Amino acid sequence: MDKRIDSPAEAVRRISDGATVMIGGFGGSGAPIELIHALIDRRPKDLTVINNNAGNGHVGIAAMIEQGIVRKMVCSFPRSADPRVFTELYLAGRIELELVPQGTLAERIRAGGAGIPAFYTPTSVGTELAAGKPVETFDGRTYVRERWLKADYALIKAELGDPMGNLTYRMAARNFNPIMAMAAAHTIAQVSHLVPAGGIDPEQVITPGIFVDSVVEVSDPRQEEVLNRQGAAYPEAVA
Amino acid sequence: MTEQLDKIKLSNAQIAWRAAQDLETGFYVNLGIGFPEMIARFQPEGREVIYHTENGVLGFGEAPKAGEEDWDLINAGKKAITLKPGAAFFHHADSFAMVRGGHLDLAVLGAYQVAETGDLANWSTGAGGVPAVGGAMDLVHGAKRVAVVTDHVTKDGQPKLLRRCTMPLTGVGCVTRVYTSLAVVDVEGGRFVLREKLPAISLDDLRALTGATLHVSGPVADLVVPEV
Numbered sequence: 001m002d003k004r005i006d007s008p009a010e011a012v013r014r015i016s017d018g019a020t021v022m023i024g025g026f027g028g029s030g031a032p033i034e035l036i037h038a039l040i041d042r043r044p045k046d047l048t049v050i051n052n053n054a055g056n057g058h059v060g061i062a063a064m065i066e067q068g069i070v071r072k073m074v075c076s077f078p079r080s081a082d083p084r085v086f087t088e089l090y091l092a093g094r095i096e097l098e099l100v101p102q103g104t105l106a107e108r109i110r111a112g113g114a115g116i117p118a119f120y121t122p123t124s125v126g127t128e129l130a131a132g133k134p135v136e137t138f139d140g141r142t143y144v145r146e147r148w149l150k151a152d153y154a155l156i157k158a159e160l161g162d163p164m165g166n167l168t169y170r171m172a173a174r175n176f177n178p179i180m181a182m183a184a185a186h187t188i189a190q191v192s193h194l195v196p197a198g199g200i201d202p203e204q205v206i207t208p209g210i211f212v213d214s215v216v217e218v219s220d221p222r223q224e225e226v227l228n229r230q231g232a233a234y235p236e237a238v239a
Numbered sequence: 240m241t242e243q244l245d246k247i248k249l250s251n252a253q254i255a256w257r258a259a260q261d262l263e264t265g266f267y268v269n270l271g272i273g274f275p276e277m278i279a280r281f282q283p284e285g286r287e288v289i290y291h292t293e294n295g296v297l298g299f300g301e302a303p304k305a306g307e308e309d310w311d312l313i314n315a316g317k318k319a320i321t322l323k324p325g326a327a328f329f330h331h332a333d334s335f336a337m338v339r340g341g342h343l344d345l346a347v348l349g350a351y352q353v354a355e356t357g358d359l360a361n362w363s364t365g366a367g368g369v370p371a372v373g374g375a376m377d378l379v380h381g382a383k384r385v386a387v388v389t390d391h392v393t394k395d396g397q398p399k400l401l402r403r404c405t406m407p408l409t410g411v412g413c414v415t416r417v418y419t420s421l422a423v424v425d426v427e428g429g430r431f432v433l434r435e436k437l438p439a440i441s442l443d444d445l446r447a448l449t450g451a452t453l454h455v456s457g458p459v460a461d462l463v464v465p466e467v
Contacts, residue, residue: 026295026313026331027294027313027317028313029294029312029313030311076373076374077371077372078369078371079369080317086369087369091368091369097369097370099370099372100372101372101373101374101377102331102335102372102373102374103293103334104376105331106330106332106334106335107332109331109332122339122380122381124376125380126358126410126411127407127410129372170311171328172292172295172312172313172328173311174328174330175294177330179330179331179332223310223311224310225317226310
């Protein structure tokens with residue numbers, strides 16, 4: 001089995017207009033910047049993007065929004081230090097937002113990957129984010145029903161990957177990446193180090209290859225937080 | 240009264256210091272972004288506490304020196320952190336299983352408003368703009384104790400401890416203790432029960448600054464906090 005793809009551009013080639021795309025990462029950690037930028041180059045339209053945030057600065061998801069390829073964001077925290085792009089479009093009514101509590105977002109994604117169409121959670125009971133959702137009482141406590149969340153594609157970032165799609169992650173860059181890998185019809189992983197099958201100790205595998213469809217090596221990947229501190233933008237401004 | 244209040248009330252650092260005195264050895268603790276994070280600075284000597292952050296780290300320590308940040312190692316506030324021996328990484332679904340599953344001993348959050356029923360409003364003023372909730376609605380459910388650190392009144396002198404919250408709720412009946420700039424108040428059976436107050440404020444004055452009945456049941460200790 002060989003899931004290797006030669007380049008980020010080739011890996012995202014099939015993502016078409018209107019697709020729902022999960023993108024791993026929390027803030028800058030674990031964001032697959034090279035895959036995101038390759039997707040921007042393709043200029044698909046009307047994407048729905050699922051991530052914890054709505055981008056930061058002018059790279060990654062913020063650049064997707066800035067370049068006008070995102071119709072809707074599903075996230076828990078669309079505000080951040082430099083959120084102007086999303087904020088302006090949202091207040092102008094030009095981008096949709098589905099606001100989901102962070103733990104509910106994670107569990108909806110996990111459920112999507114695990115074949116569980118709905119579940120009950122105490123989170124948001126009695127708040128406006130539970131409006132219109134069914135509630136039920138279990139053992140004297142009220143819970144709200146939430147639906148699974150799935151996607152056409154997941155773009156994720158991993159540390160080690162092998163041709164079978166087995167993955168490990170680097171520190172807190174793990175975050176949403178393993179559960180998004182499970183919840184998409186087609187999962188594309190950019191890995192910082194591609195190793196041969198057997199190069200990852202089976203006991204150390206975090207995401208088993210069954211959840212991964214494409215693996216592309218991006219050695220020495222860019223880190224979103226570092227790019228933002230450098231004031232980077234994508235596509236780079238032409239002087 | 241506001242001017243007088245400003246002279247006697249605790250600073251945010253002092254409120255954090257007081258909250259830190261209730262940390263117990265062996266506690267797994269989540270401190271909300273911003274003000275609650277200050278509590279870790281005042282963790283009493285000799286007590287071992289393990290900090291959880293929503294983005295998938297248990298057992299983190301203080302911030303690294305400037306220039307030594309690794310931006311793949313951050314907390315939920317997206318600040319760089321360091322690891323203590325015995326730290327662990329995990330994905331987001333496991334992280335919130337720790338939260339909702341009752342595995343945390345304590346979560347501490349900030350507040351716009353707290354009701355005597357234990358309802359908390361801390362995510363939205365309801366005034367429009369871009370709504371953002373993060374993990375707040377999850378954190379108020381599941382931790383064995385859910386505490387709030389807050390000024391006792393707003394900048395305009397309006398009570399933040401109320402019979403009912405008027406701002407959008409984060410959670411219903413979830414707060415167990417409130418550390419304010421003037422007092423320590425428990426939420427018990429749908430009532431505010433005063434546990435400690437600054438010696439410099441009378442019970443009557445404190446009640447006048449509280450938007451719900453402040454019950455006294457048992458001794459009320461002096462709230463004495465060092466300059467920090």
